[in-house]
Amino acid sequence: KQEVTQIPAALSVPEGENLVLNCSFTDSAIYNLQWFRQDPGKGLTSLLLIQSSQREQTSGRLNASLDKSSGRSTLYIAASQPGDSATYLCAVLTSGTYKYIFGTGTRLKVLA
Amino acid sequence: EPEVTQTPSHQVTQMGQEVILRCVPISNHLYFYWYRQILGQKVEFLVSFYNNEISEKSEIFDDQFSVERPDGSNFTLKIRSTKLEDSAMYFCASSEGFVTGELFFGEGSRLTVL
Numbered sequence: 479k480q481e482v483t484q485i486p487a488a489l490s491v492p493e494g495e496n497l498v499l500n501c502s503f504t505d506s507a508i509y510n511l512q513w514f515r516q517d518p519g520k521g522l523t524s525l526l527l528i529q530s531s532q533r534e535q536t537s538g539r540l541n542a543s544l545d546k547s548s549g550r551s552t553l554y555i556a557a558s559q560p561g562d563s564a565t566y567l568c569a570v571l572t573s574g575t576y577k578y579i580f581g582t583g584t585r586l587k588v589l590a
Numbered sequence: 591e592p593e594v595t596q597t598p599s600h601q602v603t604q605m606g607q608e609v610i611l612r613c614v615p616i617s618n619h620l621y622f623y624w625y626r627q628i629l630g631q632k633v634e635f636l637v638s639f640y641n642n643e644i645s646e647k648s649e650i651f652d653d654q655f656s657v658e659r660p661d662g663s664n665f666t667l668k669i670r671s672t673k674l675e676d677s678a679m680y681f682c683a684s685s686e687g688f689v690t691g692e693l694f695f696g697e698g699s700r701l702t703v704l
Contacts, residue, residue: 509689521681522633522695529690567633571689576645577623578693580633 480505480572484581491558492589499553499584501568506549509571512578513542513553516565525566526553558588592616596682596696604704606671611699613665613682621691622665623683624657626650627698633681639665640688672703 481504491497501511510529514522526535526542528551534543541554551568565585569578595614603609615622624636637657638645644657654670665684669676679698685691 512693514695521697522683524692524694527692569633569693576638576640576688577635577648579635580625582632 480570480575480579482568482570482579482581484566484568484584486584487582488585488587490587490589493558493560495558495588496554496556497558497586499555499566499586501551501553501581503549503551503570503579505572506546507573508546509573511542511544511551511571512569513540513551514567514569516567516583518565522567555586558586560588560590563587592694594682594684594694594696596680596699598699599697600700600702602702602704603672605674609669609672609701611667611669611680611682611701613667613684613696614663615665615682615684616686616694617663619684619686619691619694621645621685621688622657622659623693624667625681625683625695626678627681628678636667636680669701672701674703677701677703 483502485500512527513525516522528535528544539556544551565583567583569580597612622639627633635648636651637647656668658666681698682696683693685693
């Protein structure tokens, strides 16, 4: 059974810092992995989708990497801003299934 | 920009009542999902749907739940007899492709069961 873990659960950083959020999954047989952002009381906004054959994806200040064999993905946020404050979720689509399994999320606060 | 829309945004109901949550996925998307999130907890999978059939459902998705795509644009989740523990935010999501498609979520429907 696929399990997805995110560390740390919460993170508070000063504006301008580069930071790394971690996502681990127990079953490495995946189709893809997706990173989302969730603001309080809101829906999930897609940030990056990484296919199983890819190593990384970039969008603006965000870079996500995938190491399937070790069951890890990282989301790198460069030059963080207060507007980046949100909960970041990773979700994994495991081979042979039709469902994304979500991690518990990392609650990020960027201080001005 | 195309988006997934959900109605209602908030519904309050009495225990035992039937509730229908509605979603309009992005128009060229083929794969549809319902998830839920109890306050302060993880986003949990309920059901996936493709080609007018359920692809997969979770243990949560028991006989009191059903999904339907009645008219080619709407995708509904029905809860037949609501329980207190059904109180949660329900999210609809859709994607164009299964493996290659990015998953897009609606803003959610908050269900409160009294």
